[in-house]
Amino acid sequence: MRIECTSTNAWLGxxxxxxxxxxxxxxxxxxxxxxxxxxxxxVSLFAYMTFVTSLGTSLKSFIQVIGKPWIPLFILLLIHIVTPLAAWLLGNLFYSDAPQMKLGLLVAAAIPVGVTSIMWTALAQGNIPIALVAVTFDTLIVPALLPVYFNIIMGQMVDINYVSLVIQLLLMVTIPSIAGMLFYDWTGGKTAGFSKGVGGITSKLALFIIMLFNGSLVSPAISWSLDTVQMIIVALIMVISAYALGYIGSLCIPNRSRDITMAMVYSVGMRNASCGLVIAITYFPPTVAIPIALLMLFQQPIAAAIPNIFRYFEEGSARSRRETTAL
Known part of the structure; x- marks a missing residue:
């Protein structure tokens, strides 16, 4: 039964x-x-996914990353400096005469790391502690950073409910993560089997339900037209560029490994689009929400495709090495 669950989970992956x-x-x-x-x-499904993901990680590894946090800090630098600059360039290129669309791209680039980056990092066998620390750090700085950022770029101060945001992220990320890692250490790593079997299957079911609800919530914000088609293309470019930035950033890491690369790809590429939609709808005209809504269409499917892309190139490299050895 355990073997069947593990193979089913791997197939779903x-x-x-x-x-x-x-x-x-x-x-x-x-x-x-x-x-x-x-x-x-x-929120409950997010918390469950994070808990299951953390069942394969040691709390000691998490603390070690906090002790040497330069990789997560480098991730935040890419997210909050490089990505907004890229969004500003895209906005001037495609929407020089549409200030609200430019604003939407900037808001989409400035929102915090997506919580699901942790789950995708785990699915791709990436470095989970790095992803967890990046989300934790971003949780602390974003409520203070976003109002200042919007004031500098747009001349508009945004008042974000810090307490509500922190409580929600504590419930979705911090508490279930620590609980999962404590269980891992307490059982001597035996919980990793559950996370690769029944827990993995049920967490993927939770993700399915979350994506279903997200698709349902975002659909009213999109009205189809030629302008929307152009925005879809721009949003797709933006999402791909963010994931690519994470990969390019990983090339700067000395002695980088595959697990660090995957953690950086997902941490830099994934955005909390739900948080961005709330900010856009609450503080700006409705048009500003369109780019953020479209992010939700592409972020998760592309995230799911990334391990296959890496696997394709890894298998190609392995074939090339075998052919070279045979010669």
């Missing part, structure tokens, strides 16, 4: 692109109404 894409499509069709119950369910 290889099919994540289809799983996420089908969830988004179903969400667009069903259009589940937003409610406090739905929001509470999403």
């Amino acid at each position: 290889k099919k994540m692109f289809l799983l996420v894409l089908s969830a988004l499509i179903i969400g667009f069709i069903l259009k589940v109404p937003d409610s406090t119950l739905v929001r509470g369910l999403l």
Whole structure:
């Protein structure tokens, strides 16, 4: 039974692109109404995914990363300096005469790291402690950074509910992460088997439900037109560029390994689009929310495709080495 669950989980891991894409499509069709119950369910499912992910990680490893935090800090530098500059360039290139769309791209680039970056890092066998520390650090600085950032760039001060944001991220990330890592250390690493079996399957089911609800919540913000098609292309470029920036940034790491590369790709590339939508809808005109809504269409499917892309190039490199050795 345990072997069957592990193999089923591994099979689902290889099919994540289809799983996420089908969830988004179903969400667009069903259009589940937003409610406090739905929001509470999403927080609970996020917390469960984070807990299961952390069952394969030692708390000692997490503390070691905090002790030498320069990789997570480098990730935050890429996210909050380089990415907004790239968004500003894209906005001037495609929307020089549409200030609200330019603003939407900037807001999309400035929002915090997506919580699901931790789960995707785990699925891609990346360095989970680095992803956890990056999200933790970003949780602390973003509520203070965003109002200053928007004031400098747009001349508009944004008042973010720091307490609400921190409590939500504590419930979704910090508490379940620490609980999972404590269980891992307490059991001597035996919980890793659960995270690769039944826990892995159920966490992927949780992700399916989350993506379904996200697709449903974002669909009202999108009205299809030629302008929307152009915005879709720009949003796609922005998402791909963010993931690519994470990979390029990993090349600067001395003695980098595959697990560090995957952690950087997902931490730099993944954004908390739900948080961005709330900020855009609350403080800016509705048009500003469109680029952020479109991010949600591409972030998760591309995240699911990344391990396959890496696997393709790794297998190609292995074949080349074998052919060279044979010669």
